[in-house]
Amino acid sequence: MRYKLFVYGTLKRGLANHSLLSKARYLGKRWTRERYPLVAPKRWYPYLIDAPGEGEHVAGELYEVDLPTLKMVDRLEEVPRYYRREVIEVVDGEGRVEEAFAYFLAHSIPYRQFPFLPEFPPKEE
Ligand code: PCA
Numbered sequence: 001m002r003y004k005l006f007v008y009g010t011l012k013r014g015l016a017n018h019s020l021l022s023k024a025r026y027l028g029k030r031w032t033r034e035r036y037p038l039v040a041p042k043r044w045y046p047y048l049i050d051a052p053g054e055g056e057h058v059a060g061e062l063y064e065v066d067l068p069t070l071k072m073v074d075r076l077e078e079v080p081r082y083y084r085r086e087v088i089e090v091v092d093g094e095g096r097v098e099e100a101f102a103y104f105l106a107h108s109i110p111y112r113q114f115p116f117l118p119e120f121p122p123k124e125e
Contacts, residue, residue, distance in 0.1 A: 003070050004100035006030055006090045008038060008060035009046035009120050011073065016044070020073055024063040031057045033089035033097055039114035046120040047105040050086070055116040062090060062100055070101070077103050 005024070010017040013026075037055035040046045048058065065073070077083040083103040090100050115122070 001067055002064045003067070004098065005063045005065050005070065005073070006032075006060050006088065006100040006102045007063065008032075008048060008058050008102070010044070012061050012120075015121075017076060020076060021063055021065065021069065023069055024065045027062040027064055028092060029059065030062040030090035030092055030100070031059050032102070033057070033091050037111050038117045038120060039109075039111050040117065040120060040122065041109070041114050046117070047109070047111070048102060049109075049111045050084075050104040051111070054112075056118040057091075058117075059119040060090075060102075062092075062098075079103070080106055082106055 011021060012018060034052040035055045036058055037049040037051055038046060038058045074085060079085050084106045085101050086104055087099050088102045089097050091097050
């Protein structure tokens with residue numbers, strides 16, 4: 001089985017955890033169909049918050065992964081304690097919609113205290 005995984009944080013190309021996706025197939029750039037808050041209170045740890053309608057259409061990358069890769073990434077993200085893996089809708093540059101897994105922060109934080117990012121890492125101020 002192959003699964004679609006939308007990544008918006010450290011799993012993206014060039015970032016700290018991307019090597020976990022070495023066996024994954026890159027499908028291209030995508031955005032969340034809904035708006036979600038994306039915050040990075042600790043700078044290198046981006047959190048997608050399950051509060052649809054707040055925040056931005058978050059940019060990320062879509063991959064096709066096998067089950068061992070998905071399980072490995074779940075372990076890295078400490079699912080279900082730290083992040084939860086949920087199905088969301090993502091859109092490509094032409095507006096085509098598809099479903100993919102994405103990682104949401106599992107616990108609640110006062111996310112409205114932080115700027116809502118359209119992508120991670122934030123562009124320099
Ligand atoms: N890694 C996952 C969730 C947050 C993070 O840093 C990702 O890139 O989507």
